Amino acid sequence: MLELTTGETLPFDYLTVATGATPRLPSVPGQDLEGIFFLRNVADAIRIKSFIKQRNARGAVIIGAGLISLEVCEAFRRLGLETTVVYRKDLPMRRLGQDFAEQILIELESNGAKFMASTLLEGFEPTSSGTIMVHTSNGTLESDLVLIGIGVVPEVSLASEAGIEVGPTGAIAVNENMLTNYPFIYAAGDCCECFHRVSRKPVHAPLGDIANKQGRIAGANIGGQKILFPGIVGSLCFKVFNLEVASTGLTLEEAEKAGFKASSATIQGVSKAHSYPGSLELQIRLVADTETGRFLGAQSVGGDGVVSRINALAVALTGGLSIEELAYVDLAYAPPFSGTWDPIHIAAQKLLK
Amino acid sequence: MKKRLVVVGGGAGGPSAAAKAKRVNPDLEVTILEGGEHVSFSS
Numbered sequence: 222m223l224e225l226t227t228g229e230t231l232p233f234d235y236l237t238v239a240t241g242a243t244p245r246l247p248s249v250p251g252q253d254l255e256g257i258f259f260l261r262n263v264a265d266a267i268r269i270k271s272f273i274k275q276r277n278a279r280g281a282v283i284i285g286a287g288l289i290s291l292e293v294c295e296a297f298r299r300l301g302l303e304t305t306v307v308y309r310k311d312l313p314m315r316r317l318g319q320d321f322a323e324q325i326l327i328e329l330e331s332n333g334a335k336f337m338a339s340t341l342l343e344g345f346e347p348t349s350s351g352t353i354m355v356h357t358s359n360g361t362l363e364s365d366l367v368l369i370g371i372g373v374v375p376e377v378s379l380a381s382e383a384g385i386e387v388g389p390t391g392a393i394a395v396n397e398n399m400l401t402n403y404p405f406i407y408a409a410g411d412c413c414e415c416f417h418r419v420s421r422k423p424v425h426a427p428l429g430d431i432a433n434k435q436g437r438i439a440g441a442n443i444g445g446q447k448i449l450f451p452g453i454v455g456s457l458c459f460k461v462f463n464l465e466v467a468s469t470g471l472t473l474e475e476a477e478k479a480g481f482k483a484s485s486a487t488i489q490g491v492s493k494a495h496s497y498p499g500s501l502e503l504q505i506r507l508v509a510d511t512e513t514g515r516f517l518g519a520q521s522v523g524g525d526g527v528v529s530r531i532n533a534l535a536v537a538l539t540g541g542l543s544i545e546e547l548a549y550v551d552l553a554y555a556p557p558f559s560g561t562w563d564p565i566h567i568a569a570q571k572l573l574k
Numbered sequence: 575m576k577k578r579l580v581v582v583g584g585g586a587g588g589p590s591a592a593a594k595a596k597r598v599n600p601d602l603e604v605t606i607l608e609g610g611e612h613v614s615f616s617s
Binding site: 429 | 577578579580581582583584585586587588589590591592593594595596597598599602605607610611612615616617
């Protein structure tokens with residue numbers, strides 16, 4: 222039985238918990254001030270855009286340098302806002318490695334965004350003119366608006382109250398049918414965990430594509446069709462200005478943390494055949510298990526052709542391919558799309574050496 | 575009596591679950607609860 226805020230109660234035979242995730246709060250003074258935003262849904266986006274328009278905003282500060290922050294940075298620059306990204310680490314998207322993160326930094330700065338590295342947020346203060354003072358460990362910035370994008374936390378308060386089990390990641394624990402510890406309560410989306418097929422551990426991967434798949438699997442099972450969610454390999458992509466960024470599986474650091482004896486190879490390639498017009502540089506890093514040769518993950522940045530390669534590599538990960546198999550895998554070839562040796566082949570060949 | 579499915583959350587996973595459950599078993603009575611102003615904006 223569900224109790225609603227309207228005072229009604231709602232009986233059910235099956236329940237699906239799809240409560241999503243909520244923005245992580247920085248817990249600093251002044252974080253509730255007008256002009257400080259999170260971006261989680263359509264209503265947030267509408268609020269941000271109308272605030273910019275109403276206030277005729279000129280400058281924005283973004284706290285955090287993950288996917289949402291970097292995508293918003295591009296959007297703010299396109300609206301002509303002076304934009305500063307404040308991040309506690311030395312480079313944006315640090316997870317992808319220093320070399321790739323540096324490329325993202327160059328892309329931000331060459332598109333007019335400022336990046337404040339290794340800077341901690343200390344608090345916000347209003348000014349009499351309606352702007353916001355953003356206090357950081359590297360000084361104070363004045364801004365018309367602030368976007369906080371420092372991640373999300375699974376929304377599990379309702380689930381916890383109902384005695385639904387939460388896993389090691391803090392999200393709802395589910396089995397392959399998306400069933401919780403109750404035989405009639407399912408969970409799907411950003412509020413629940415998923416099984417990572419490479420690390421063999423539950424992870425919290427709050428991404429819309431995964432939520433849709435989990436929801437469909439939960440619904441099928443509730444309807445009586447007993448199908449399984451096979452888990453994820455940890456694929457993601459985003460675009461920041463003219464740079465494509467994507468990754469799948471584990472980084473070298475993550476592979477080592479997961480207990481693999483791992484090695485990696487990074488290559489500089491081009492998106493199309495060298496001779497073909499419009500061919501742009503891209504870099505790919507492949508990670509493999511040194512002992513078994515099993516392919517464990519890939520990261521890539523570049524001007525073009527990044528996501529198609531990472532998608533092919535996501536399938537390779539799902540299929541459990543070895544680096545040796547990847548080095549000669551039969552990818553589609555024509556000059557508008559790759560050289561005879563695709564960057565995937567070149568990276569795998571390098572890792573074999 | 576018809577079996578009742580209640581889905582808490584109308585973002586992405588919730589509507590996907592509701593729609594698939596109803597397709598697989600059209601006899602289900604399905605209710606989605608959403609606290610926000612928009613439904614199914616990422617399904």
